[in-house]
Amino acid sequence: MWSAKKWKSALQALSFLLVLFLHRQASADYNWVVKESTYTRLCSTKSILTVNGKFPGPVLRAYAGDIVYVNVHNRGRYNITIHWHGVKQPRNPWSDGPEYITQCGIQPGGSFRQKIIFSVEEGTLWWHAHSDWSRATVHGAIIVYPKPGTSYPFPKPYAEVPIILGEWWKSDVMEVLDEFVRTGGTPNVSDAYTINGQPGDLYPCSKSETFKLSVDQNKTHLLRIVNAAMNSILFFSVANHNLTVVAADAAYTAPISTPYITISPGQTIDALLFTDQQPGRYYMAARAYQGNLAIGFDNTTTTSIVEYKDGNGNGKTAPFPYLPYYNNTNAAFGFFNRLKSLAINQTDVVKTTTTRMVSTVSVNTFPCLGNQTCEGPNGTRLAASMNNISFVDPRVDILQAYYYYINGVYKEGFPDFPPLIFNFTAEDFPLILEIPERDTKVKVLEYGSDVEIVFQNTNLVAGIDHPMHLHGHSFHIVGTGFGNFDVKKDPLSFNLVDPPLRNTVTVPLSGWAAVRFKARNPGVWYLHCHLERHLTWGMDTVFIVKNGKHPNETLPPPPPDMPPC
Missing domain, CATH: 2.60.40.420 (Cupredoxins -  blue copper proteins)
Structure with a gap:
């Protein structure tokens, strides 16, 4: 008969082995197929380039310090490369991805086994195509968890969700690229912004597909926010809720509470959303920050819905969040300048x-x-x-x-x-x-x-x-x-x-x-x-x-x- 002390030791050992097993699983191979897929947005249907048929693409999850392999198979019409944005890749530029900088493109029918070496990054990063303008639809989140046995420098959230902000053109984005390179002028601005691939109900034919985030009241939800837009810095906020920023570009920050964030293409923000409002529906929204209004830009607004699970108030009009005006430079850089490192050597x-x-x-x-x-x-x-x-x-x-x-x-x-x-x-x-x-x-x-x-x-x-x-x-x-x-x-x-x-x-x-x-x-x-x-x-x-x-x-x-x- 084992003593309580022996049982405790055995359970601790089993728990440790389970953590090691899960940690090893995070370092497994992934198979990604770049291919054409058909999507309907803004009342029209078109073929876009995707990874594994998903837009946005699959989430890559790892622990700090992991080594992950992704087998990229190009089944599209164009050369493609994949970049692991914000991953430092120590001594491994061979898998960094920018076309004609660290590699030539993976040709149609070709494959490339990319090695992603995580080091000190913790938090949210993202991956995207780094060839031509393919990243408009070929992108997704990277989530880097703390090493097993360690934790976040803030209370563990009840739930987490990637929030990927993007841009959508009704026409083929490669045609947009070809035309503006040929003419020597500016490219056509996008027709919509998106949240997790959906424009939101302010655009035609988009209400039924608007992204909805279902939340429990009085819980903390970690929003892992990525700006994957091609040409726009964005303001982002949630109606009646403050956001507590805890990390930026996979590095922890001193927590700041803010009614909105500013996020540039390429940047990521980890923000805690505490659902302390009356049950109901609340808009989450993003629109452009454009310091120079004389330059053409997409001035539309993308939305999604934060929906409390108990259903009360679902029939009411959802309140709209505060977003600074397009050219409010003080608001944009007021946010940027508030960010400080949490604890620094x-x-x-x-x-x-x-x-x-x-x-x-x-x-x-x-x-x-x-x-x-x-x-x-x-x-x-x-x-x-x-x-x-x-x-x-x-x-x-x-x-x-x-x-x-x-x-x-x-x-x-x-x-x-x-x-x-x-x-x-x-x-x-x-x-x-x-x-x-x-x-x-x-x-x-x-x-x-x-x-x-x-x-x-x-x-x-x-x-x-x-x-x-x-x-x-x-x-x-x-x-x-x-x-x-x-x-x-x-x-x-x-x-x-x-x-x-x-x-x-x-x-x-x-x-x-x-x-x-x-x-x-x-x-x-x-x-x-x-x-x-x-x-x-x-x-x-x-x-x-x-x-x-x-x-x-x-x-x-x-x-x-x-x-x-």
């Missing part, structure tokens, strides 16, 4: 930099040449740049060229500072400042560099906010401001105590943002604006982080099934 914050960069981010124009169609301003073709270089995609991916010493694919020497100094936030500029250089220039970083980048927005052609995303790293946002960055004054107000840790920073219209990070991840890593039209126009570059001195600081060889170019 001070050695993680770069105090003294070894590499300093200032990069302008601009919308530009090219002159009209030959038989080109030129629907940009004054008969030009629109472009975009960083430090006056409009990035040109190579035909062989940069990672392969770097690893195998293939000449002629890219050039080193991306400038540390703008080649031309002028009043970046003025209203009028001479035409010569609007024309960038075309090139494939990269920035090489020594392993172990402590890097500072100041992104300086400009008002060339059309000033607008830019969400800048760095692959392979997260960075601390140490400062933001309006006007031209002052190298002597502005660093004096940098937050080096509890700055938020993110992978995407929003650079304000007529302003700047400063980030710092440690370059400890060898390989080739993309840096780009996450407004898809700006990426298409050339607002991107590449960081190559050189190998360190030790084996665990060195880039390993590629997997055997890398897609051919």
Whole structure:
């Protein structure tokens, strides 16, 4: 007969083995098939590219520190790549995903077994296509749970739900891309925003399919919010409920209570929704933040319903939430600037930099040449740049060229500072400042560099906010401001105590943002604006982080099934 003490020990051992089993299961292989599927939205039916027939695609779940394999099978009509947005992929750029940067596309009929290495991330991230404009429909959430035996730094929620914000075009999104590249003008704006794939009942033919979140009263629900929109920063809120933000970009934040959030394309927010209102129905809604109303944008509003389970009040009109006005810059950046890291190891914050960069981010124009169609301003073709270089995609991916010493694919020497100094936030500029250089220039970083980048927005052609995303790293946002960055004054107000840790920073219209990070991840890593039209126009570059001195600081060889170019 066992004693109570022995029974307790046996149950503890069994519990530990069960946790280990579940942890191993999280590291299993997943099979994802990219294929065409038919969906009906806004009174029309069209074929879209999906993963496993789902829009949004499947949720990828893992524990911090897991290694997960995803077998991607392309059964669509176009080349495809998949990027694991916000996953640092230590020493593993081979599976990072951006086309012509770390790999060539998976061709129709081809496959690629991608290795996703989770390290310190905890919270919500997302995955998406990183080729052409396929990510409009090829995307989904990544949920990274704390390691077994550890817990959230907040009370465990009663339930959790991914909330994926997206954009929908009635026409084929690849046709939208082809047309605006051909004409040299701006792309057609989307016809709707979506919440979990549904536009909501403010759009025609959408009421019956509006997403509904069924909740219990007086419970805490964790909303894992992703902005998967192609070209829009969004305000988001829930009627009569405050949100408590607890994480951003899979890094915990000091909790803040807020009636709304601002979220840029590429960013994620974890927010607790406490259902403390009278039973009934309440709108959840999102619409654009657009700092410059002179630029065309989708000004519609997507909705879903938060519905208390007891059913009382279901026949009543659902109240609508507060959303700041489209161009309310103070509201947008008021939210961003409230975010602080929860608990921070001070050695993680770069105090003294070894590499300093200032990069302008601009919308530009090219002159009209030959038989080109030129629907940009004054008969030009629109472009975009960083430090006056409009990035040109190579035909062989940069990672392969770097690893195998293939000449002629890219050039080193991306400038540390703008080649031309002028009043970046003025209203009028001479035409010569609007024309960038075309090139494939990269920035090489020594392993172990402590890097500072100041992104300086400009008002060339059309000033607008830019969400800048760095692959392979997260960075601390140490400062933001309006006007031209002052190298002597502005660093004096940098937050080096509890700055938020993110992978995407929003650079304000007529302003700047400063980030710092440690370059400890060898390989080739993309840096780009996450407004898809700006990426298409050339607002991107590449960081190559050189190998360190030790084996665990060195880039390993590629997997055997890398897609051919």
